[in-house]
Amino acid sequence: MVTKITDGIQVSVETFYQQDYSDPLRGEYLFAYQITIFNHNNFPVKLLRRHWYIFDSNGEQREVEGEGVVGVQPLLQPGEQYQYVSSCNLRSDMGKMQGSYRMMNTDNHQLFAVKIPPFEMVAPFKLN
Numbered sequence: 001m002v003t004k005i006t007d008g009i010q011v012s013v014e015t016f017y018q019q020d021y022s023d024p025l026r027g028e029y030l031f032a033y034q035i036t037i038f039n040h041n042n043f044p045v046k047l048l049r050r051h052w053y054i055f056d057s058n059g060e061q062r063e064v065e066g067e068g069v070v071g072v073q074p075l076l077q078p079g080e081q082y083q084y085v086s087s088c089n090l091r092s093d094m095g096k097m098q099g100s101y102r103m104m105n106t107d108n109h110q111l112f113a114v115k116i117p118p119f120e121m122v123a124p125f126k127l128n
Contacts, residue, residue: 004115013117015120015121038076045103046073046074070084
């Protein structure tokens with residue numbers, strides 16, 4: 001698990017190889033990742049947007065941007081956390097993701113960026 005705190009927002013990421021949904025013979029590898037966002041601030045924050053950079057070990061790079069996460073724009077009160085699971089498909093057995101969330105302090109409506117720490121996705125058989 002990797003963790004980073006930016007402006008009082010802690011982001012932790014854990015990854016899981018999805019063997020049942022991968023087909024190495026076709027160059028298809030699916031990874032799930034679980035993200036926990038914790039608000040250490042004394043004000044509520046709302047997650048508005050996400051921006052991802054996805055790197056495949058075969059040299060492919062993708063960029064994904066959009067509203068919210070998994071279809072929602074969660075509001076986190078002080079001391080609250082929000083957790084979600086999503087997935088990423090790669091064309092090789094290892095890769096990396098990193099990015100940022102655009103968040104808003106709902107007390108004063110100021111926007112700020114929260115970094116998502118870089119995390120690796122590696123098929124378990126690659127580690128042997």
